[in-house]
Amino acid sequence: MMRALSARVRTLSVDLMEIDVAVPPAGLIDEVRRHLLDGETHYTTRPGIVDLRRRIAERIEQLGGGSLDPLASVLITAGEREALFVILLGLGLRSGATVVAADQGGRHQGLMRLLGLNVIEAGDVQSQRDVVYREAPCSEGLWPSTAQVIAKDSCVEIHNLRGQLTEGSAGCGEGQGGEEIGSSLGAQTILMGNLHGLAGMSSFRIGFVAGPPATMKPIMVWKQALSICTAAPSQRAAIRSLDRWRAPGP
Amino acid sequence: MSNRAAEAGEKATWMRYSLMELAARRDDVIPLGLGDPDLATPAEIIEGAARRMSNPVSTLPIRGLPELRQRLARRYRHEKGMEVDSERQILVTNGGQEALFLTLLALVDPGDGVAMADPRYSSYDQAVGAAGGRIVEIPTGRDCRFELDAAALREGVGDAKLLVLVNPNNPTSSLIDPAGVREIAAVAQERDLIVVADEIYDDLVYDDREVLSMAACDGMSSRTVTLSGFSKSYAMTGFRVGYLIGEPDFIDAVTVIKQVVSGPCPLFSQYAALAALQLSHDTRSAFRRRYDRRRRVILQGLDSHGIPYGDVGGGLFVWADVSMYGLPADEFCLRLLQDTGVLIFPGLSFGERWQYFVRISFLAPEAKIRVAMDRLATFVATLPAGSR
Numbered sequence: 123m124m125r126a127l128s129a130r131v132r133t134l135s136v137d138l139m140e141i142d143v144a145v146p147p148a149g150l151i152d153e154v155r156r157h158l159l160d161g162e163t164h165y166t167t168r169p170g171i172v173d174l175r176r177r178i179a180e181r182i183e184q185l186g187g188g189s190l191d192p193l194a195s196v197l198i199t200a201g202e203r204e205a206l207f208v209i210l211l212g213l214g215l216r217s218g219a220t221v222v223a224a225d226q227g228g229r230h231q232g233l234m235r236l237l238g239l240n241v242i243e244a245g246d247v248q249s250q251r252d253v254v255y256r257e258a259p260c261s262e263g264l265w266p267s268t269a270q271v272i273a274k275d276s277c278v279e280i281h282n283l284r285g286q287l288t289e290g291s292a293g294c295g296e297g298q299g300g301e302e303i304g305s306s307l308g309a310q311t312i313l314m315g316n317l318h319g320l321a322g323m324s325s326f327r328i329g330f331v332a333g334p335p336a337t338m339k340p341i342m343v344w345k346q347a348l349s350i351c352t353a354a355p356s357q358r359a360a361i362r363s364l365d366r367w368r369a370p371g372p
Numbered sequence: 373m374s375n376r377a378a379e380a381g382e383k384a385t386w387m388r389y390s391l392m393e394l395a396a397r398r399d400d401v402i403p404l405g406l407g408d409p410d411l412a413t414p415a416e417i418i419e420g421a422a423r424r425m426s427n428p429v430s431t432l433p434i435r436g437l438p439e440l441r442q443r444l445a446r447r448y449r450h451e452k453g454m455e456v457d458s459e460r461q462i463l464v465t466n467g468g469q470e471a472l473f474l475t476l477l478a479l480v481d482p483g484d485g486v487a488m489a490d491p492r493y494s495s496y497d498q499a500v501g502a503a504g505g506r507i508v509e510i511p512t513g514r515d516c517r518f519e520l521d522a523a524a525l526r527e528g529v530g531d532a533k534l535l536v537l538v539n540p541n542n543p544t545s546s547l548i549d550p551a552g553v554r555e556i557a558a559v560a561q562e563r564d565l566i567v568v569a570d571e572i573y574d575d576l577v578y579d580d581r582e583v584l585s586m587a588a589c590d591g592m593s594s595r596t597v598t599l600s601g602f603s604k605s606y607a608m609t610g611f612r613v614g615y616l617i618g619e620p621d622f623i624d625a626v627t628v629i630k631q632v633v634s635g636p637c638p639l640f641s642q643y644a645a646l647a648a649l650q651l652s653h654d655t656r657s658a659f660r661r662r663y664d665r666r667r668r669v670i671l672q673g674l675d676s677h678g679i680p681y682g683d684v685g686g687g688l689f690v691w692a693d694v695s696m697y698g699l700p701a702d703e704f705c706l707r708l709l710q711d712t713g714v715l716i717f718p719g720l721s722f723g724e725r726w727q728y729f730v731r732i733s734f735l736a737p738e739a740k741i742r743v744a745m746d747r748l749a750t751f752v753a754t755l756p757a758g759s760r
Binding site for chain 2: 123124126127128129130131132134135136138139140141142143145146151152154155158159161162163164165166168200201202203204207211217230232233236325326327343344346347348349350351352353354355356359
């Protein structure tokens with residue numbers, strides 16, 4: 123079957139990953155189990171369980187990212203990789219589209235190559251670019267400063283927070299230290315990241331995308347076309363983990 | 373990336389979801405639209421996954437848990453007579469839909485033809501579009517059986533590189549018998565086609581009929597990608613576990629794609645799939661018997677009004693022709709929902725030719741299906757019968 127492989131995959135070479143599995147904390151699996159036994163075994167709402175989307179919207183707002191409608195602006199994905207994939211599909215980028223990104227796309231170089239995107243460094247930017255992609259931590263903090271936003275008005279900017287939505291203390295952004303956005307994000311800014319840093323969450327594979335409703339709509343359509351929805355047990359585990367992170371109990 | 377195939381698929385999917393949104397506003401709806409089994413996931417599956425998660429493996433490989441792949445290989449050997457190397461020939465995915473998406477990215481270059489039966493599950497159109505492919509429709513519907521047959525394939529396949537064969541079928545639930553599968557296999561070899569065999573409904577076959585895996589046909593293992601999952605056989609849609617079986621070089625390639633587009637399937641879900649494989653065959657048989665009873669209720673209801681339907685050899689749907697009422701199916705479905713609360717999907721959401729067909733699922737309790745058939749009777753009594 124080798125001769126039948128597509129050109130995009132014949133030229134793609136990456137080291138295969140293994141995820142380190144953290145043992146889930148006591149109570150997490152019991153919570154997931156209880157919801158499953160109560161019948162939460164079906165497809166979830168396609169963009170994700172509303173309670174989880176709401177919590178992510180709240181956390182982004184807490185960090186100064188502005189108020190988001192969780193229904194129209196937040197999507198749950200099967201990890202950070204799927205988040206970026208559906209964003210790029212949703213933006214309708216064709217092979218050859220130009221992406222401004224450091225390090226050839228950083229941890230997502232392989233995806234950029236798979237899609238045939240033309241990745242250029244910020245210093246190479248003259249006029250044409252379709253998307254700006256950056257990964258946290260960036261040199262000036264968690265959120266992009268005005269100076270870092272290269273083309274806020276003319277193209278979409280994807281800001282990959284990685285696991286930083288849940289790093290530091292849950293109260294950061296409310297005067298307890300930690301990073302803040304400082305200024306509002308651009309009207310075409312899309313945020314993405316993962317929740318793998320939460321205790322015991324690495325193997326549940328939860329990512330997210332947040333952005334303006336009009337931009338999010340096609341991204342949500344592609345998520346549905348790719349994998350319908352994200353696994354219900356993983357979403358339930360994320361809700362519980364976020365709650366415990368925000369209000370640790372005994 | 374986006375092209376006509378993707379746009380058509382998106383429009384068709386939108387049609388289904390618009391009806392579902394309308395249905396969500398009523399509290400008396402009997403949903404016979406979506407392919408999401410209403411039955412409970414067996415508790416042993418949930419308990420088994422929870423137990424294993426309390427003492428999990430230390431690393432999760434991108435291809436999926438070795439133990440899960442070994443169990444799958446054993447099942448394919450015992451139940452289908454296929455020799456599958458669990459190390460090199462299986463990839464676990466986030467459901468069957470991701471499995472197809474990844475497969476098309478691995479095999480389809482821009483402009484390549486992808487042959488599919490018409491009507492078809494339109495969400496696949498978007499995957500074809502993402503890969504830059506073009507859909508080559510193979511017509512079905514002769515004698516109202518809706519099986520893809522070798523003659524139609526030979527006539528219509530043109531220069532397509534791939535055939536996506538869904539058997540048993542969605543939306544029509546037609547089942548291609550073993551002889552028909554072998555004939556299609558012969559065409560695939562004659563035309564040098566790769567076959568993507570979506571066999572996710574293969575546990576749900578009725579009337580003592582048999583289903584033959586395409587990869588089990590002589591000479592086909594090297595040119596077949598088998599796609600399946602746990603959603604339908606075990607009522608596990610929410611867990612999102614599917615898998616691909618194919619030649620080692622294909623699995624290597626599609627694994628690389630999976631790594632860059634999503635990463636490994638969640639461990640809890642994989643443990644649930646493992647627990648499912650440890651259940652006896654009786655679990656799947658019991659599900660099938662329940663679905664079969666429901667199927668018969670729907671068919672009796674349609675028979676009582678003389679509404680024709682396709683042969684329901686397997687799967688979870690009835691594909692019915694409502695042209696005798698003179699209403700296009702989208703209007704038929706909308707009015708049925710508005711007037712009676714019964715949700716079914718219009719044929720147009722599965723292909724442009726099917727404006728007088730509807731898809732009815734049997735994924736509601738038998739008692740509710742009986743009520744739905746009563747409501748359907750009341751509804752069609754208000755329509756002027758007569759051929760369009």
